[in-house]
Amino acid sequence: MTSSPRNPSTSGPPGHSTPRSGTASCTAAARPTTREASWPPCRRAAGWRPHRMRRAGGQCGACCCDVRCAEPSRRGHCDAPQAVEAVLRGGGGLRALNVKVLIEGEEEVLSPHLEDFLAAHASLLAADFALSADGGQVGEGRPSLTLGYRGAAGIEVQVGALARDVHSGMYGGAVQNPVRALAQLLGSMFNADGSVAVRGFYDRVRPITQADRDDILAYNYDEDEELKGGVGAVEAYGEEGFSSLERLWLRPTLEIVGFKGGHTGEGMKTIVPATAVAKLAARLVADQRPGEVVALLEAHIAAHHPPACNVTVRELGFAANPYSLDRASPVLATAAEVLREVLGAAPVHDRCGATIPALAAFQTLLGIDTVPFAFALPGDGPHAPDERVKLSMFHKGREAYVRLLHRLDGWGESGPGGPAEDRSEL
Amino acid sequence: MTSSPRNPSTSGPPGHSTPRSGTASCTAAARPTTREASWPPCRRAAGWRPHRMRRAGGQCGACCCDVRCAEPSRRGHCDAPQAVEAVLRGGGGLRALNVKVLIEGEEEVLSPHLEDFLAAHASLLAADFALSADGGQVGEGRPSLTLGYRGAAGIEVQVGALARDVHSGMYGGAVQNPVRALAQLLGSMFNADGSVAVRGFYDRVRPITQADRDDILAYNYDEDEELKGGVGAVEAYGEEGFSSLERLWLRPTLEIVGFKGGHTGEGMKTIVPATAVAKLAARLVADQRPGEVVALLEAHIAAHHPPACNVTVRELGFAANPYSLDRASPVLATAAEVLREVLGAAPVHDRCGATIPALAAFQTLLGIDTVPFAFALPGDGPHAPDERVKLSMFHKGREAYVRLLHRLDGWGESGPGGPAEDRSEL
Known part of the structure; x- marks a missing residue:
């Protein structure tokens, strides 16, 4: 969760935490609290170990998300905070961007306590926009920005x-x-x-718009590869009159x-x-x-x-609730620039048929949009026992976060779209 | 299985047996082979014991039918052979009735080997009619004869x-x-x-006949007691335009x-x-x-x-196959007379919604009808772990079998409907 200085809020650790969620916020001057040692004790399930890099052919095996544990056990939960830390350490911190970090451990069970938490701490969590590290890219050279979740x-x-x-x-x-x-x-x-x-x-x-259709066209979905090859479907099937991506994204x-x-x-x-x-x-x-x-x-x-x-x-x-992001969001455009720089192509806009309740909750209760800025790849097997991270994507993700934070930091001086200095050290 | 002397057949034990079925036949002169000691060895399931009389309030606990065992473990399989034995021992045997006993242990799994066995031994098993000890009565004072099985x-x-x-x-x-x-x-x-x-x-x-409707009327079925009280049904339900007994017996x-x-x-x-x-x-x-x-x-x-x-x-x-018995069968009339004598009322004709494959197989392959002549009561819990026999019905069943065999024995001299001497000793 990122907040521009135009909407400053209290810094320092919040006075409230639940057994399942932890929050940390920092300013440019404060010591970041995203290091593992600073995490509150958590109940760790038998056999689960903290995230460890185990290289195997350029990939990193990552243990699955353990919803009983606030530890950053999924890769998306690691690269964003680590990127914030890298920015703060490497370049002397951000000049005009106030960053708040909220980590919530119930996403896999539809975040039953999040809305109460947001309502109780709305002013503490106030921000202009949010970034979410949950999600991914179409491919290493095929960037995407996700406009909605069901x-x-x-x-x-x-x-x-x-x-x-x-x-x-x-x-x-x-x-x-x-x-x-x-x-x-x-x-x-x-x-x-x-x-x-x-x-x-x-x-x-909502009716499907021409912009939605343009997104789908640009996405270039290979139905046979995704459905027959991917999950062994006998064939594509769904509501008549709609394509597979319309069915998955918009119906x-x-x-x-x-x-x-x-x-x-x-x-x-x-x-x-x-x-x-x-x-x-x-x-x-x-x-x-x-x-x-x-x-x-x-x-x-x-x-x-x-x-x-x-x-x-x-x-x-x-x-x-479902989540839908306004295409006109200036953060979306800035995120697109960064993805183009890091992954080498202009991103397409996609949607996800699955659910991340936090995004709709931020929109409804805090009045802020979230840009999903995440770097998993389709083959990473989320939730599978052999979930993995491609190391090159892990590094690109951190680089992208550093670039994005610096770009957004520039807004503090010139507003959205103003000049930004690239101070990435990764 | 009972054969009149007008259709004599080979006596003595058959040369064929399978692991799951045993047959025994006897004439008036032969020593009966229905005693437990004469049963072939069988694989007995762990924990199963042969049928033992354990008196409890005038009832006899009976172990359930073990389909892997040819032992006479269900009550109907006991009283008919024991009645045959009692007739032969007590009264000096039957004068003109040739009795064949066929015991088959696969009824609960729809008798998969019976048809082959009947086809292979059709001449040995030839008879004018058959009696089946599988089934029961409506009540101790409400006799019935079952005209069909689904x-x-x-x-x-x-x-x-x-x-x-x-x-x-x-x-x-x-x-x-x-x-x-x-x-x-x-x-x-x-x-x-x-x-x-x-x-x-x-x-x-087949269309439902007036005789079927008369049977149902005489049966005096209490739908609420049977369905709501008996098995906790929310209410009676089935094919529109038919009563519950029509649905159970004839549809x-x-x-x-x-x-x-x-x-x-x-x-x-x-x-x-x-x-x-x-x-x-x-x-x-x-x-x-x-x-x-x-x-x-x-x-x-x-x-x-x-x-x-x-x-x-x-x-x-x-x-x-389903089984249906011709109402005009003379054995049916004789069985009705015996039931009236033993149970004190004229029997109604009912049908059973369940299945006894042997009856249709006898009809199709041997060309003989079977009269179900059995004495279980509705509350005996067939197949339940606490299956039971009311001792008074056990004795009445044996008495009825003795009377019926003597009555049918009389046919040898005077034909169906002729005078019969009651030589029951039970």
């Missing part, structure tokens, strides 16, 4: 029709089968054209994440199951809101309630 | 769309979700009125026995699952055939094949 909403639907599983011969045909009832209920949520049949689901969705989805009911082991067990359960996860786009979407799903379920059974809907704490 | 057909449907589970944010919306595809496919198999939507599914089903069903796909544990896992699987079990009525029904299901799946995924159908060896 939001999230999720529910669990449980259907019960019997006190216990019963013999399909003795009772089959005379009682409701909850697995059938749930399959029919879920089936009613989708149209034959691949769209979601829940009334009102698309009401808030909401409703996925059945899981379904379970009855006997699913080997062979046959001739029962009518007593219960069935499914989990649904929606990915939302601007200007959808998770609470509204859950209400639409509940209304659909009420209107399509199967006979002779009880249906229970439960929210799963899976809720986040 | 058949069975089963398949497993697997849907795959991806090489592995993928991130619902990164891919959701651009690839098929196999759980959704399977839910839609299964949903397409049912109509809103509760009937099965698979084309041709009801083509072979085929298609049940989704189980469905599994994706994350079904606690909380949310934001994936698009790679695969989903469901098991389907149909209960068939005369004159449906399992092979034909499987072909109809396969045709439906082919016609409703969801896009962008692979669908695999696998048969599960769950196949049996």
